[in-house]
Amino acid sequence: MKRMFAAIVAVMFGVAVHAAPVKNTAAGDPRHVTDLASDWRFTRGDVAGADSPGFDDSAWQRVSVPHDWAIAGPFDKDNKSGGAGAFLPGGVSVYRRHVALPAEDVGKRIFVEFDGVMAHSKVWWNGRLLGERPNGYVSFGYEVTERARFGADNVLVVRTDTSQQPASRWYEGAGIYRKVRLVVEEPVHVAGWGTFVTTPEVSAASAKVRVQIAVMNQSEKDAAVHVEVRLIAPDGKVAATAKSAAQTVSANAASDFDVSASVPNPDRWDVGHPAMYRAEVRVIADGKTRDIDSANFGVREFHFDAATGFWLNGKNFKLYGVCLHGDVGAFGIAVPAEAYRARLQALQAIGVNAVRTAHDPPSPEFLEVADKLGILVMDEMFDMWSLGKNTYDYHLDFDAWHVRDTKDTAMRDRNHPSIILWSAGNEIRDTPHAELAKAELASIVDAFHEVDPTRPVTQALFRPKVSHDYDDGLADLLDVVGQNYREKEILAAHAQKPSRKIVGTENTHDRDQWLAMRDHPEYSGQFIWSGTDYLGEARVWPGFSRSTGLLDRTDWPHARGLERESWWSPKPVVHIVRRTRPTPKAPTDPGYELQQMGDAETVFADWTPESLAPHDEHVEVYSNCSDVELWLNGTSLGSKARNADDAPQTWTVAFAPGSLRAVCGGPVKTEETLKTAGAAVRVVLLSEGARVGDAFDDVVRVRAFVEDAAGVRVPRAHPELHFAVTGPGAVVAVDNGDLVSHEQFEATQRTAFDGMAVVYVRAIAKAGRIVVTASADGLKSGTAALSAK
Numbered sequence: 001m002k003r004m005f006a007a008i009v010a011v012m013f014g015v016a017v018h019a020a021p022v023k024n025t026a027a028g029d030p031r032h033v034t035d036l037a038s039d040w041r042f043t044r045g046d047v048a049g050a051d052s053p054g055f056d057d058s059a060w061q062r063v064s065v066p067h068d069w070a071i072a073g074p075f076d077k078d079n080k081s082g083g084a085g086a087f088l089p090g091g092v093s094v095y096r097r098h099v100a101l102p103a104e105d106v107g108k109r110i111f112v113e114f115d116g117v118m119a120h121s122k123v124w125w126n127g128r129l130l131g132e133r134p135n136g137y138v139s140f141g142y143e144v145t146e147r148a149r150f151g152a153d154n155v156l157v158v159r160t161d162t163s164q165q166p167a168s169r170w171y172e173g174a175g176i177y178r179k180v181r182l183v184v185e186e187p188v189h190v191a192g193w194g195t196f197v198t199t200p201e202v203s204a205a206s207a208k209v210r211v212q213i214a215v216m217n218q219s220e221k222d223a224a225v226h227v228e229v230r231l232i233a234p235d236g237k238v239a240a241t242a243k244s245a246a247q248t249v250s251a252n253a254a255s256d257f258d259v260s261a262s263v264p265n266p267d268r269w270d271v272g273h274p275a276m277y278r279a280e281v282r283v284i285a286d287g288k289t290r291d292i293d294s295a296n297f298g299v300r301e302f303h304f305d306a307a308t309g310f311w312l313n314g315k316n317f318k319l320y321g322v323c324l325h326g327d328v329g330a331f332g333i334a335v336p337a338e339a340y341r342a343r344l345q346a347l348q349a350i351g352v353n354a355v356r357t358a359h360d361p362p363s364p365e366f367l368e369v370a371d372k373l374g375i376l377v378m379d380e381m382f383d384m385w386s387l388g389k390n391t392y393d394y395h396l397d398f399d400a401w402h403v404r405d406t407k408d409t410a411m412r413d414r415n416h417p418s419i420i421l422w423s424a425g426n427e428i429r430d431t432p433h434a435e436l437a438k439a440e441l442a443s444i445v446d447a448f449h450e451v452d453p454t455r456p457v458t459q460a461l462f463r464p465k466v467s468h469d470y471d472d473g474l475a476d477l478l479d480v481v482g483q484n485y486r487e488k489e490i491l492a493a494h495a496q497k498p499s500r501k502i503v504g505t506e507n508t509h510d511r512d513q514w515l516a517m518r519d520h521p522e523y524s525g526q527f528i529w530s531g532t533d534y535l536g537e538a539r540v541w542p543g544f545s546r547s548t549g550l551l552d553r554t555d556w557p558h559a560r561g562l563e564r565e566s567w568w569s570p571k572p573v574v575h576i577v578r579r580t581r582p583t584p585k586a587p588t589d590p591g592y593e594l595q596q597m598g599d600a601e602t603v604f605a606d607w608t609p610e611s612l613a614p615h616d617e618h619v620e621v622y623s624n625c626s627d628v629e630l631w632l633n634g635t636s637l638g639s640k641a642r643n644a645d646d647a648p649q650t651w652t653v654a655f656a657p658g659s660l661r662a663v664c665g666g667p668v669k670t671e672e673t674l675k676t677a678g679a680a681v682r683v684v685l686l687s688e689g690a691r692v693g694d695a696f697d698d699v700v701r702v703r704a705f706v707e708d709a710a711g712v713r714v715p716r717a718h719p720e721l722h723f724a725v726t727g728p729g730a731v732v733a734v735d736n737g738d739l740v741s742h743e744q745f746e747a748t749q750r751t752a753f754d755g756m757a758v759v760y761v762r763a764i765a766k767a768g769r770i771v772v773t774a775s776a777d778g779l780k781s782g783t784a785a786l787s788a789k
Contacts, residue, residue, distance in 0.1 A: 164391070321356055
């Protein structure tokens with residue numbers, strides 16, 4: 001407990017920072033939280049005097065946050081971010097917002113909180129510089145009480161700077177891309193991120209829940225304080241209560257409180273069963289409730305075992321993981337929670353149960369969605385330490401900031417039941433310098449353990465055989481040894497020292513890497529690069545997006561995602577694809593064949609080849625069934641048993657237009673049919689939700705399919721689709737799976753790619769019927785109906 005207290009004091013008194021979980025302010029709640037989402041003024045470029053309260057910003061653009069201004073483009077091959085940054089712009093930007101504080105707030109403590117600003121932020125309040133934060137992914141906040149004007153107007157100014165490029169190996173965006181809020185509290189309150197809930201003892205019969213609370217007294221008088229805790233079960237009922245002994249919290253000081261309660265027959269958080277509890281903490285000082293804090297948590301027990309891998313609630317299973325960057329296609333890095341939910345559900349549908357946040361701390365909303373969906377998370381900190389990978393990346397700030405950034409992130413995220421691993425870094429270039437790297441790694445591991453002693457720390461080692469990480473002691477500083485690729489090396493490292501717990505932190509789509517995990521119980525799991533296609537890390541113009549995903553940017557599965565589903569899904573799976581070698585085309589050709597894979601071989605999940613003339617097609621079936629029978633236009637082409645090495649069943653098929661059907665053998669009959677597409681005649685819309693709200697986090701994705709008269713998607717149809725909305729809704733963004741199209745995301749039209757596109761819609765009122773229409777020249781229009789909620 002002393003270590004937690006030390007961390008709290010370092011944060012609270014080093015620089016006045018408060019950052020607490022977002023919660024709605026209820027009537028009578030002593031803590032008041034206001035989302036500062038709207039009414040911001042924004043401009044790009046440095047503006048002299050913009051930090052002054054009296055500066056005239058009336059000509060600036062009015063925006064809401066979260067706001068990633070770089071995603072608006074334009075794409076330009078001369079942008080300094082280059083292919084790594086998706087050829088999108090960077091630079092300086094300034095945001096200004098007026099904040100009214102009522103006169104009755106005199107005597108209270110005032111804080112502003114930022115979930116993330118990209119990047120090198122500077123923040124002013126009423127003309128005073130509050131501080132700077134170089135890391136764009138780390139949440140932070142400032143106390144503004146001493147400069148607050150009560151009963152009057154206050155001015156909050158934020159400057160961001162991504163002008164120095166290249167600064168990353170993927171798209172990082174720009175601006176205030178996560179949420180901002182104002183928090184008003186009594187002088188006696190829970191410190192920032194000061195409630196920490198753990199479940200040190202868990203069984204089916206009972207669970208011990210421990211709640212540690214750091215309480216600040218920012219008044220001039222000592223206070224007699226105790227805390228009361230209620231544990232609210234997933235069904236909304238009170239599961240247990242606890243109350244601390246009273247203690248005196250000195251003026252302008254902090255004290256720790258530690259209470260525990262027993263929960264009988266706990267509803268345990270698990271993969272596929274995301275049961276969430278809530279700890280409600282009341283701070284009572286001098287007989288009055290001074291603060292109410294809350295923390296969502298899950299009751300679960302997990303551990304890594306050197307011989308048998310990962311265990312959760314007494315069950316041993318593999319981590320079927322993927323790596324994800326923070327962007328979601330059309331939104332850039334300012335991502336609504338519902339877009340994260342759609343992405344994670346699409347990954348779950350093909351068997352994914354874990355995500356690695358590559359290579360930085362995610363947004364709070366991402367973790368909340370993971371909690372609620374029952375997805376395990378590796379929360380990663382850095383892509384580099386003191387040796388950089390780019391000219392202007394975080395290595396310039398690592399020495400001064402990495403311990404604080406690590407502690408702040410661990411404090412912010414430590415109550416999320418989804419998180420099972422902290423990661424200290426990815427493919428760190430310092431490791432060939434053993435003594436330097438070991439000292440740096442030890443400082444990160446110690447920072448994690450100081451703030452959260454309940455979770456193990458890993459690192460994505462890269463070529464450890466070359467840098468001797470397994471021999472010089474670096475790997476053994478880790479609680480769980482992680483390695484990127486080269487699965488035989490990490491298995492050999494375990495054989496060298498069987499007490500090592502191991503996990504694959506980044507792995508390819510290759511079947512041999514899957515088998516290395518499948519066939520070795522000590523191998524806890526793997527995280528595939530990558531879960532979805534993502535912005536940036538493009539090799540050459542005109543490409544701006546990298547296609548290594550199981551899913552494309554719109555979360556539609558690639559063929560490799562279908563194959564992965566046959567390995568990972570617990571349900572019967574059967575998918576048909578055809579593999580071909582296309583005629584070489586120019587690198588800039590935006591054609592369907594080139595973009596599916598970009599390699600010598602291409603794989604298509606359709607029965608509509610480029611030529612409908614007689615020829616042979618190499619057909620593969622991805623299945624986890626005992627056997628599969630293939631049928632062409634009603635004629636059986638034979639049945640084949642599942643291969644022991646999970647290789648696909650293969651047939652050479654004389655192409656004939658019509659239908660190709662695969663039937664899965666076994667007790668549960670599953671099948672898939674592909675049909676040859678005819679001419680495109682219509683657009684069909686399919687909404688992925690029936691209702692949509694009007695807040696930033698509320699969006700619904702509507703898929704547009706270009707179909708023939710029989711309802712078969714036409715894979716090479718690429719008309720420009722025009723989207724319109726009637727009723728209380730609006731188009732937020734559009735996208736498709738194209739890697740080279742430079743169309744704007746913030747638009748109402750998008751060219752179909754592979755016969756598909758998507759439009760994201762949000763309500764603009766509290767109620768009413770919303771109708772989305774997609775039209776294209778020569779095609780029958782499609783519609784989808786939603787309701788505003």
